Each structure stands twice: as structure tokens, then as C-alpha cells.
Amino acid sequence: MSGGIFILSGAGLSAESGLRTFRAEDGLWEDHRVEDVATPEAFARDPELVQRFYNMRRAQAAEAAPNxxxxxxxxxxxxHDGPVHLVTQNVDDLLERGGAKEVIHMHGALRDALCAACEHRWPAPMEMAVPDPCPACGAPATRPDIVWFGEIPYHMERIQDALEESGLFVAIGTSGVVYPAAGFSQMARAYGIKTMELNLEASGGRFDEIREGPATEIVPAWVAEILGG
Structure with a gap:
């Protein structure tokens, strides 16, 4: 197969590496309410809790291995003989550690820190604390470089450009019925781009082709099919 491939991956890609999917059935995320750890308001209200939560997630991601x-x-x-755009909603670096050369992290990355005062970014230490000074401006305004609820995802123009030049849109381990996946699949259909879902179970979104099963089985099989073996 020639032409560009646009891949949007979500939590289901990393689940078999031991990283939990976004929310458990009880509505909690790593035993916390999302509203308490993943919003700007949560950080303003209890920054110590938010930093502890992401320190825990950073440690878990570091211990996980690519699958x-x-x-x-x-x-x-x-x-592949055409461009392959790897866009992920995940904040782990398992794609990079699995050998990927370029990954677009639309929701940020656990391995990065952000200054809330001057927007400087730098590699995050394993343990971050609220009073940590920004290495650029010195302000004690260190936060995880993560896109929280209510914030705009990163690299949206770049992502749209990548989608427009692709001939196939593939959603892997992510719901096709909520945004941004729903918006990307709708955009792909508007451009006449073939759409495909690889997921543990079909999400209910509109795709030209759907394959169900564990990511560690269906993704390698699909890649082998694309590459001819």
C-alpha cells in the first residue's frame, strides 16, 4: 500500500503494557476523580495532589515496556513507502521506546515539564514538586506538560495537515464516537479518505473497516498485511 497513513492511538494501545485505560468502570482514574487531578481548576485548588498523581503516572509509565x-x-x-503519521492521545513514551522516530503527542507527555508562568518546557524529573523553579524564568510555577480537560490539544494545525495528505485514517485503541477521534474520522470521510478502526471492541463509530481484538494481536497482523509480510 502506498500513500500516507494517519494513525490516531489511544489508551487501548498501551493497556497491554500495564497502563490502565482512561477511566475504570467506577468512573475513577487511578482511584481519583478526573475533576480532582486533570483540570486547571484542580491544579489551582490542590497542586500538591496533582503533582503527586502525575509523579505516580510518570513512574508507572517508566516501568512499563513497549508491547x-x-x-x-x-x-x-x-x-512503509509513504509517510506514517503517528498521532497519540497517550502521554506515555512507549511508541518512542518501541522504535518510532516521530510521534505527535496531542495531549502532552509525562516526560516533559511546563512553566505555567512563561510556558518554557524542559525534561521533567521523575519527581516534580510545586515549588520547583522554572529553569528559564525562575518562577515556582512548574506543572506537568499535560493537556487537561478544558485546555486545547497541542499541534492541531499540524495534525490537520497530516490528515489531509493521507489516504488512510486508522483509529487504534480509542473511541471513534467522542472527540477528537470523532472529528478526525468525520474529517477523513469528508476528504474521501478510507477509515479503519482497530480496537478491543468496536466503538460504534462510523468506519469503512473495523477489526476487533487485543492490540498486540491485531496491530502487528495489520502492519504485516500493509508491508506485505
Whole structure:
């Protein structure tokens, strides 16, 4: 297959590496209410709690290993004869550790820190604390470089440009019925781009093709099919 491939991945890609999907059935996220740890208001109200939460997530991600799906997508990016745009909603770096050379993190990354005062970014230490000074301006305004609820995802223009030049849109391990996945799949259909979902279970979104199963099985099989073996 030639032409560009646009891949949007979500929590289901990393679930088999031991990282929990976004919300458990009880509505909690790593035993916390999302509203208490993943909004600007939460950070303003209790920054220590938010920093502890992301320190925990950073440690969990560091202990996790890339799975066969991450490695397969890195192989696709390396061997496909057209561009492969890897866009992820995940904040872990398992795609990069699986061998991917370029990943667009639309929701930020656990490995990065952000100054809320001057917007300087730098590699995050494993343990972050609220009083940590920004290395650029010195302000004690360190926060995780994560897109929280109510904030605008990163790289949206770049993502749209990548989608427009692609011939196939693939959603992996993410719902196709909520945004941004719903918006991207709608945009792809408007451009006449073929759409595909690879997920543990079909999300109910509108796709030209749907394959169900564990990511570590269906993603490598699909990549092998695209690359011819």
C-alpha cells in the first residue's frame, strides 16, 4: 500500500503494557476523580495532589515496556513507502521506546515539564514538586506538560495537515464516537479518505473497516498485511 497513513492511538494501545485505560468502570482514574487531578481548576485548588498523581503516572509509565503493537507501528513508520503519521492521545513514551522516530503527542507527555508562568518546557524529573523553579524564568510555577480537560490539544494545525495528505485514517485503541477521534474520522470521510478502526471492541463509530481484538494481536497482523509480510 502506498500513500500516507494517519494513525490516531489511544489508551487501548498501551493497556497491554500495564497502563490502565482512561477511566475504570467506577468512573475513577487511578482511584481519583478526573475533576480532582486533570483540570486547571484542580491544579489551582490542590497542586500538591496533582503533582503527586502525575509523579505516580510518570513512574508507572517508566516501568512499563513497549508491547508488540508499539513495535509494529514503529516498524510501519520505518518501512512503509509513504509517510506514517503517528498521532497519540497517550502521554506515555512507549511508541518512542518501541522504535518510532516521530510521534505527535496531542495531549502532552509525562516526560516533559511546563512553566505555567512563561510556558518554557524542559525534561521533567521523575519527581516534580510545586515549588520547583522554572529553569528559564525562575518562577515556582512548574506543572506537568499535560493537556487537561478544558485546555486545547497541542499541534492541531499540524495534525490537520497530516490528515489531509493521507489516504488512510486508522483509529487504534480509542473511541471513534467522542472527540477528537470523532472529528478526525468525520474529517477523513469528508476528504474521501478510507477509515479503519482497530480496537478491543468496536466503538460504534462510523468506519469503512473495523477489526476487533487485543492490540498486540491485531496491530502487528495489520502492519504485516500493509508491508506485505
Amino acid at each position: 508488540a503493537a508499539h513495535v509494529a507501528l514503529a516498524r510501519l513508520q520505518e518501512e
